[in-house]
Amino acid sequence: MSEPNYRVVALDFDGTTACTVPAIYHAAGKMLERRGYKVDKEVVYKNFGLALPAAFRCFAGDEGIDDATIEEMIAEYNTIYREESEQLIELFDGVAETLDHLKNAGVKIAIASNNIRPVIDRLTTNLGIAKYIDDVVSVEDVECVKPAPDIAIEVIRRFGVRADEVLVVGDSTFDMDMGREAGCHLCGVTYGSHSPEMLCEKGARYIIERFAELEKIVLE
Template sequence: MNKKNRIKTIILDFDGTIADTKDSIIQTIQATLDELGIQRANESDIKNLIGLPLRETFVRVAHLTDRNMQEKAIALYREKYNQISLNTVKLFPDVKETLKELHDNGLTITVASGKGKEALLNLLDRMGIARYISLVFGEQDVKNKKPAPDMALLILEKTNSGPQETLVVGDTVYDMAMGQEAGCITCGVSYGNHTEEQLKSRNPDFIIGKFAEITGIIGGIYQL
């Protein structure tokens, strides 16, 4: 890669990258299916689909093909999620400190998530990291959601950043696909919802095992 480029912007996924939300998502999916009177889904199937839009998740894990049922499931999920997430979501180690360091070094930090915007903003605020985030995009903000590149392209436009000045960090192959299709540098995190082997199948530029290693990537390969 071109060492004269400087990383200006970071695009972070939320679920499985910034915060451990696996239990909150699984519990809310199952509670939603319970209320709809539908058989509970396989937990490993839910885990592998974290990062995709809710509609697609319900189609895949519960075979909800009726549009009205999909809308009802999504509404119920959003209604239940805020309460369930109160005691089930936590930041991964060193996230807050790393975000502060990156922010203080002048990088623009953004979040691109398949999560609903309201829940996303509430969680960022509750966890005390909203102050470090310049832009937040949830599933309602683009027509074509991950793994499509639309959200990353929107962030490039809003921040006036070039693709090779932008690092996309996520825990799933959907994040890697989004970043690669937008021409960005990509970094997978192996502690989230997809395994290192799954991430390697997308050939990201980097794979890290701890969130704090982002600063090493930026400082070691580029000028921080």
């Protein structure tokens, strides 16, 4: 068997690996509506890749929400998400099979996410893919989250590889910005939050319509 084209695949989780947007919309919408905000579904769907403080200010259309209130909002959101939203989450088609094939070929697999580690660990376990994941780099591990390059840089450091040996896979321009600034190669998926045109403008080398197409890019 020939060597893989990439030694590490760094996967975004929300909107790339798992269909979490309905869950995020449910929890964020319920929390914000309790606080008197009207939530635009389209705004949530286009910006859910942001870290929660920025996301909630964006969803609410209120950049003036103070940090103490944001902390309260995050706690309330996390409770709703855990108790009501997680049952809505599913893997995208072909994810488990593709990860299995990549793993068997010796490719290292990382989750590179603006989400928090406990949520990623719980969801990958519940969805049956934790056994394929070699490491998780999340919001707790870096000073600056996506679209800053810190998460991708930490993936590179942990695996001891060159930046161009890492393929960053994501559905948003935040993923593309992160990977590009870290020097990684980029793969955008079309079934998430941002259009193929937006992903290409940010430097995506590959565009895929189905997760299973990733196998050919990495292994052939």
